[in-house]
Amino acid sequence: MRNLIAxxxxxxxxxxxxxxxxxxxxxxxxxxxxxxxxxxWALQEEVDSAWHWAVAAGLLVGFVSGxxxxxxxxxxxxxxxxxxxxxxxxxxAPLLAMFSIxxxxxxxxxxxxxxxxxxxxxxLPIDDAFGLLTLPGILLNMLLAIPVYAVxxxxxxxxxxxxxxx
Amino acid sequence: xxxxxxxxxxxxxxxFTGSLVNLQTWxxxxxxxxxxxxxxxxxxxxxRQRNAELEGEVADLQAQVIQLQQEVGETQILAALVDxxxxxxxxxxxxxxxxxxxPSPFLHYVIINRGSNDGIxxxxxxxxxxxxxxxxxxxxxxxxRVQLITDPASSVNVRxxxxxxxxxxxxxxxGDVTLDLIPQDLNIQPGxxxxxxxxxGGYPPDLIIGQVVNVRSRDFDLFQQATVQPVVDFNRLExxxxxxxxxxxxxxxxxxxx
Numbered sequence: 001m002r003n004l005i006a007x008x009x010x011x012x013x014x015x016x017x018x019x020x021x022x023x024x025x026x027x028x029x030x031x032x033x034x035x036x037x038x039x040x041w042a043l044q045e046e047v048d049s050a051w052h053w054a055v056a057a058g059l060l061v062g063f064v065s066g067x068x069x070x071x072x073x074x075x076x077x078x079x080x081x082x083x084x085x086x087x088x089x090x091x092x093a094p095l096l097a098m099f100s101i102x103x104x105x106x107x108x109x110x111x112x113x114x115x116x117x118x119x120x121x122x123x124l125p126i127d128d129a130f131g132l133l134t135l136p137g138i139l140l141n142m143l144l145a146i147p148v149y150a151v152x153x154x155x156x157x158x159x160x161x162x163x164x165x166x
Numbered sequence: 167x168x169x170x171x172x173x174x175x176x177x178x179x180x181x182f183t184g185s186l187v188n189l190q191t192w193x194x195x196x197x198x199x200x201x202x203x204x205x206x207x208x209x210x211x212x213x214r215q216r217n218a219e220l221e222g223e224v225a226d227l228q229a230q231v232i233q234l235q236q237e238v239g240e241t242q243i244l245a246a247l248v249d250x251x252x253x254x255x256x257x258x259x260x261x262x263x264x265x266x267x268x269p270s271p272f273l274h275y276v277i278i279n280r281g282s283n284d285g286i287x288x289x290x291x292x293x294x295x296x297x298x299x300x301x302x303x304x305x306x307x308x309x310x311r312v313q314l315i316t317d318p319a320s321s322v323n324v325r326x327x328x329x330x331x332x333x334x335x336x337x338x339x340x341g342d343v344t345l346d347l348i349p350q351d352l353n354i355q356p357g358x359x360x361x362x363x364x365x366x367g368g369y370p371p372d373l374i375i376g377q378v379v380n381v382r383s384r385d386f387d388l389f390q391q392a393t394v395q396p397v398v399d400f401n402r403l404e405x406x407x408x409x410x411x412x413x414x415x416x417x418x419x420x421x422x423x424x
Contacts, residue, residue: 022271025401028339061269064268067270113272117318122318
């Protein structure tokens with residue numbers, strides 16, 4: 001039943017991404033709210049459902065977006081995988097892990113997008129894509145990372161309350 | 167009495183009345199001070215309450231002003247769209263609001279709040295009162311996704327009004343649109359108007375797209391290129407018109423596979 005919280009959270013993040021975030025440009029790039037939400041959720045110690053969230057968010061973004069569902073689905077799963085690796089290795093500095101995952105996750109989704117678009121016959125200049133889309137996206141995702149991490153930490157504590165210590 | 171009438175008491179009377187007046191002034195001032203002490207707090211409280219009420223009313227009125235300004239803006243847009251549809255009666259239009267953009271920055275799509283329930287079909291052109299913005303790329307019951315002409319995968323067959331030639335308009339990741347496949351021997355100038363040609367059956371002819379802003383012609387290239395300034399501001403799309411009586415022609419089966 002706890003996994004059901006993913007439905008409203010992911011829906012809200014995708015709606016906000018499409019209606020608000022994607023209109024806030026820096027150069028030609030913008031933030032990826034579902035990616036940051038997933039990264040923050042997967043970093044919480046109590047959470048054991050991040051893979052379900054990644055699949056759901058990937059399919060939903062793939063449905064809304066014109067890009068193939070392969071990009072968000074595999075991109076977001078890569079973010080969760082990274083989060084689980086970082087959680088074990090840098091568990092004492094969650095914000096450092098959050099920034100690292102956001103940085104790497106944005107690059108992974110961008111590279112996947114370029115590859116999939118190339119296979120679809122759309123050739124994009126890599127330097128333009130990196131300089132005008134990926135770098136501004138990384139910066140905006142970093143700005144979102146701290147508040148989103150705080151919100152998701154509170155949400156995780158609410159969904160997975162820690163047992164009382166006597 | 168005789169002394170008083172004679173004016174011998176006037177100085178004593180002045181001293182007496184002066185003392186009385188001073189005494190009354192002293193009492194009056196103290197009374198007013200005491201009265202203020204007891205009544206002022208009540209006045210301040212009532213003033214604060216009144217101030218809060220008025221601030222609440224101001225906030226409500228400001229919200230109403232913002233809402234009315236928004237409605238005026240929407241009405242102006244709708245009036246312009248109605249004028250456009252009256253000026254182009256050969257087409258049937260369905261108005262739709264832009265409710266979102268593509269979540270991926272690599273693509274230039276918008277999402278509109280009209281779908282197959284409203285007669286929207288894949289391939290229908292989408293315009294504003296200013297000109298062409300794109301065409302419907304995917305449809306569900308109550309929404310549709312529109313590929314803008316600025317999308318990197320978009321290609322529109324166009325003609326240059328002054329040069330009487332045809333070319334291909336392509337988008338880019340940055341949202342700039344470029345004319346390609348312009349023959350080298352043609353003389354095109356900044357300011358030339360770019361319209362849809364109707365070739366290929368993807369768009370109806372003579373929809374305005376924009377103006378040429380600069381031309382790049384190099385001797386060793388097969389074709390010239392030109393940058394186009396679209397007439398539509400794609401960052402401020404709110405309400406659009408879908409041309410619902412246009413049936414796009416799919417010519418892909420006629421194109422030989424490489």
